Each structure stands twice: as structure tokens, then as C-alpha cells.
Amino acid sequence: MRPLTDAQLDKASLRTVALARRAALDLPAREGAAERAAAHAMAWLGEVKGEVVSVFAPIGGEIATDPLIQRLRAAGADVALPVVLEAGKPLLFRLWEPGEELVPSIGPGRFSIPAPPETAPAVSPDVLVVPLAxxxxxxxxxxxxxxxxxxxxxxxxxxxxxxxxxxAFAVQELDAVPAEPHDERLDAIATDAGLICPAED
Structure with a gap:
């Protein structure tokens, strides 16, 4: 087994801090935050009619995505969910209709990821709404x-x-997250506190 790099060790400690903040939120705070984050996300997304937007089914205390999914569908977007095929591989995306039963796919650590069944059409999303720690x-x-x-x-x-x-929840923001060459940056972040739009380097 390869030893962990300093960046990986730093990421692990920062992840612990952010997830502890997230876990400390009570249910009323979470529900209100999800509604506000959904409104901020839609303000950034703009016109989504006819676009495929991948959202995620929350696991392990992640922010609820139901309010966002409702707004996306009302605006005419096709909603997809990610499917984990196997460790070390990219995600697959399948269309999902609210009310359609989700099935478990493998996920990080002890988690399984709720995903559409194999009968749902595979799609290439235009926008990825990305979960994070x-x-x-x-x-x-x-x-x-x-x-x-x-x-x-x-x-x-x-x-x-x-x-x-x-x-994500606003409490998950840190002063700095170490970035490695393989890390993909976000175009924006929507939280209950508002939108963060990083400046171009």
C-alpha cells in the first residue's frame, strides 16, 4: 500500500471538520437550507428547459435535493441521477422520474448510492449538480x-x-481546500447562504 501524501492527509482532516459542521445541523435548519439553496441554484442555472441536469440522491447527511428537483422539472429540465458502475470508473447517468423506485449502487465507504434502475435511459448531462464534503x-x-x-x-x-x-450547506465552506492535479474545479457552488462563483485564474 502506498503511503498517503501530505495533501491526502490534509484533505482527510479538513473533510472531518466540514462533515462535523454538517452533522451538527438540526432538521428545521436543514429543511430551510435546502429550500434556499435550491432557489440560489436555479438563479445560477437560468434557462434549463430541454437540458439534462444530473442531481444526486442525498446520503449520509447531505443537503436534500428534492426542492431543487421540483424546480428543475417545473422549468422543463430532464433530471438524471448518477450510477456507480464500479470503483475507479467514471459515473454513468440515467434519467429519473420522481416516484420511480431507486436501487442501490456501490458508493464510497460503507454507503450505497440510490440510483435509477438499469431500464432507465442512459444520458450525457449538460449540468452536474455535485455533492461534496x-x-x-x-x-x-x-x-x-x-x-x-x-x-x-x-x-x-x-x-x-x-x-x-x-x-451543499454553507457551513461546509472552508478557507482553503488543497487542490491536486487530478481535481476538477466547480464552476459555482450553491448553498443556503447564496452563490459562490469562483473567479477565473
């Missing part, structure tokens, strides 16, 4: 260490213009 104002993101979204964004961005919108 932590983020900073420069658009750097900390996931859960499995690298699914970094691999997926790298692949999709080579093929076409794809926007990545981080989606």
Missing part, C-alpha cells in the same frame, strides 16, 4: 475520497461543455 471560494471541492466526480468531469469536459455546480 467541503469546498472553498475558489471552486475547489472535497468529496469522499473515491474520485468518482473528478474522473467523470474530466471525461465529460473533454467531450463537450459541461457545467459543475457544487451543492
Amino acid at each position: 467541503a469546498f472553498d471560494a475558489r471552486g475547489n471541492r472535497l468529496g469522499y475520497g473515491a474520485g468518482f466526480y473528478d474522473r467523470t468531469l474530466c471525461l465529460l469536459r473533454r467531450a463537450k461543455r459541461v457545467e459543475a455546480l457544487g451543492y
Whole structure:
């Protein structure tokens, strides 16, 4: 087994800090935050009619996405959810209709990811609404260490213009998140406190 780098060790400690903040939020705070974050996300997304927007089914205390999904569908977007095929591979995306039963796919650590069934059509999203453990104002993101979204964004961005919108509670923001060469930056982050749009380098 390879020893962990300083950046990986730093990421692990920062992830712990941000996730502890997230876990401390009570239910009323979470519900209100999800509604506000959804409104901020839609303000950034703008016209989404006819676009495929990948959202995520929350796991492990992540911000609820139901309010955002409702707004996306009302605005005419096609909603997709990610599917984990196997560790070390990019994500697949399948269309999803609210009310359609989700099935578990493998996820980071002990989690499984709720995903559409194999019968749902596979699609290439125009926008990815990305879950995260932590983020900073420069658009750097900390996931859960499995690298699914970094691999997926790298692949999709080579093929076409794809926007990545981080989606989280404001308490998950850190002063700085270490960025490694393989890390894919976010185009914006929507939280309950507002929008963060990183400046171009």
C-alpha cells in the first residue's frame, strides 16, 4: 500500500471538520437550507428547459435535493441521477422520474448510492449538480475520497461543455481546500447562504 501524501492527509482532516459542521445541523435548519439553496441554484442555472441536469440522491447527511428537483422539472429540465458502475470508473447517468423506485449502487465507504434502475435511459448531462464534503471560494471541492466526480468531469469536459455546480450547506465552506492535479474545479457552488462563483485564474 502506498503511503498517503501530505495533501491526502490534509484533505482527510479538513473533510472531518466540514462533515462535523454538517452533522451538527438540526432538521428545521436543514429543511430551510435546502429550500434556499435550491432557489440560489436555479438563479445560477437560468434557462434549463430541454437540458439534462444530473442531481444526486442525498446520503449520509447531505443537503436534500428534492426542492431543487421540483424546480428543475417545473422549468422543463430532464433530471438524471448518477450510477456507480464500479470503483475507479467514471459515473454513468440515467434519467429519473420522481416516484420511480431507486436501487442501490456501490458508493464510497460503507454507503450505497440510490440510483435509477438499469431500464432507465442512459444520458450525457449538460449540468452536474455535485455533492461534496467541503469546498472553498475558489471552486475547489472535497468529496469522499473515491474520485468518482473528478474522473467523470474530466471525461465529460473533454467531450463537450459541461457545467459543475457544487451543492451543499454553507457551513461546509472552508478557507482553503488543497487542490491536486487530478481535481476538477466547480464552476459555482450553491448553498443556503447564496452563490459562490469562483473567479477565473
